[in-house]
Amino acid sequence: MRWILKPKPETSQVQRLASELGVDARVAYLLVQRGILTYEQARLFFRPEWSDLHDPFLMKDMDLAVSRIEKAVRNKEKILIYGDYDVDGTTSVALVYNYFKEWYPEVTTYIPDRYLEGYGISFQGIDYASDNDISLVIALDCGIKALDKVRYAAEKGIDFIICDHHTPGESIPDAVAVLDPKRSDCSYPYKELCGCGIGFKLIQAVQEQLEPEDMDLGSFLDLVAVAIAADIVPMTGENRVLMTLGMRILNSNPRPGIKALTEQSKKSEIGVSDVVFIVAPRINAAGRMHHGNYAVSLLTECSIQRAREYAAEIEAFNQERKGLDRQITEEALAQITDLGEEERYTSVVYKDSWHKGVIGIVASRLTETFYRPTLVFTKSNGKLAASARSVKGFDVYQALSACADTIEQFGGHKYAAGLTLKEDQYEKFKAQFEQVVAASIDPQLLTPEIAIDAPIKLKTISPKFLRIIKQFGPFGPGNMTPLFMAENLRDVGFAKQVGEGGKHLRLSVSQEGSLPIGAIGFNLGDKLPMVTGNQSFSAVFSVEENVWNGKSSIQLKIRDIR
CATH class of the missing domain: 3.10.310.30 (Diaminopimelate Epimerase; Chain A, domain 1)
Known part of the structure; x- marks a missing residue:
């Protein structure tokens, strides 16, 4: 890896922010690096609130979308909630469907078959709408390039509202409304929402204008949080607000389908990494191996018992996916070599x-x-x-x-x-x-690059420092976990390879006589000779909490050693 030390922020800005917030200069250093220069920016970063969300009507065509939905409701038209088969698409469909079904019965869902129809809006999906007397389709996480499909639907008397976050082509589909912050003519303040995030802005606008029932929109944010984490969109701006609020729901009152998926983790608190590595792959496995409808059924189920049954089916799909993944990767590697x-x-x-x-x-x-x-x-x-x-x-x-x-x-x-x-x-x-x-x-x-936030001395890593670093989350693109570099490290004699085939490296490191700190290097087992025999080495790592047998300790998660 190429080790790149990020530019140092201006000392005067760091000192000013440290004074204004009453925090350690190292914390202010990391904040200024992230573009946080004022008390209000820090408040938004550490304590995002519902009031920090943007007005949904700032999005181009939102007024047209809500007016068309209002007309459909007034005329008792059938509405089809259409979405892609991946995590962003299925969570979007579940979100908008769950919202509407609370107060409007004429609503149903459609996920295209990955193998028979392919990605996005399909002619088969439009034929399905036509055959079932559906006159309005709300397309989520897809549709921004479906000019021919929207035209075909119009010929059959079917209107489209498109909610997409992908980059538009030269022309926009001739739909009733096209909600996409990446449109060149859309002045919405935040451009990086995922598909489910745009679906949420739609229901936020509908709720604000139509006031169908006294509903808690915050209860839908567990779905938005799963989509944000899975779709790897920037963890900045409005996404960070939605993610923070959504993680609270995930840890306090998630819907039965998500609860059924996270129960196996046996964790007292679910983090972003659990969403990425436990929840998302299983939701994705439904569409990958069989059909995305399994995921929608799971995410719209009200009974925890039935949700557990769906989750068990999806887990079987996930195991099947893992086996194929391994086999095809080996064949592909062999093809490149041959x-x-x-x-x-x-x-x-x-x-x-x-x-x-x-x-x-x-x-x-x-x-x-x-x-x-x-x-x-x-x-x-x-x-x-x-x-x-x-x-x-x-x-x-x-x-x-x-x-x-x-x-x-x-x-x-x-x-x-x-x-x-x-x-x-x-x-x-x-x-x-x-x-x-x-x-x-x-x-x-x-050559992969590893961007280092700051050099650090091990003796300055304390439980208080770890608590503050944890508050920098949720982490993701645009707000990655802080990475530190330390030199002149030595293992205190416990270094060993661990895991299947000795893939990982476990050690306990000290620096210039400091108290040793436990460390783990995933997929760094081959670096063992570099850290044994009292050799001095440098490392790049994040600082995290390790909980084992109910006891908490500081641990360094090592990314690279030299």
Whole structure:
């Protein structure tokens, strides 16, 4: 890894903020690094409140969306809540459906089949709406590029309200309302909401204008928190407010479906990492392995007993997913090795039998291994479909745009995208994508970077310091866990490899005679020779709480050693 020490903030700003907040200069240092310069900004960071949410009517077309819903309710029209099959899509559908069903019975849900219909709004979904006399579709986490589908729906007398957070194309669909802060003509103050976040802004606006019942909208924020964590959107601004409030619901009164998923963790308090590694993969497994409807059923279930039954089914899907994930990753790695492609700028692999539901995970695994833009292809409905993943600092969406002449369809974000192409275009695309990336990527980006907030002395790490660092959460893009660097460390004689195959490194470190602190380095087992024999070494780490047998202690989570 490349160790990059973040620029030092101005001393005068640090001193001023430390004085204003009455905190340690090290804490003020970290806050100023995050762009927090005033008491009010610090208040919003540490104590976000409901009143810090933006007015939903600041979003372009929100007034049109609410007016159309009001008309549908008045005329007793049937409304279809339509969403994608991933975590963001299924939580969005569950949120909007759960809200409406409290006071409006003419509402139902639709999740497209990943394999028969593919991503986003489908012609089959519109036919379903038409066959069931549905005249209004609210599309969540998809639709911003569905110009032809919205046109087709209009021909059948079906209106669309689109709630999306993906980057629009050159034209916007001709829907009744298109809610997307990334629209160039939308002046909404925060641009980084996930699909479920935009669904929440919609129900916030409906509640404000129609006042159907005295409902606590805060009770829906457990779903929003799951979507924010799973979709890896920035943990800044309004997302941070929604996430903080949502985590409170997750830990106090989550809906039965989420409770059923988190019960197995046996933790007294659920954190963001539990959402990312326990809740999200299981919700995703439903759409990956079978159908996203399983996830919606789980998230809309009112009975805890029935929710546990759904959760058990979904857990079986997740175990199936894990097995396929391992197998396909091994096959993909072997393909790269057999073709002698370890030194390329990209990884592009294909096998027609790979399961479409896990190619995104495999792309992430390959990116971790070779650290370069990666695409994993499989065959689906007579075409090749791929998931793309990128490395920090490189926009894979733009790279795909440069290969548009070989691609049938693509969409996504800077670091993750999906695409389809004809089989006879595969080799041409593979060569073109390699050429585009080779010509445009900064070679430095092909070595993973670790951004260090500040150097630190071990003797200054105290329980009070840990308590304050924990309050910097929830952590995520734009507000990552603070990382520190310490030099002249020594293991006090307990270093050993732990875990399956000795993958991880456990040690106890001291610095210049300080009291030793326990440390764990995940996937750093091969670094054991660097820390034994009283050798001096440097490390990058976060400071966290370790709870074992009911006892709490400070632990360093080591990211790299040299």
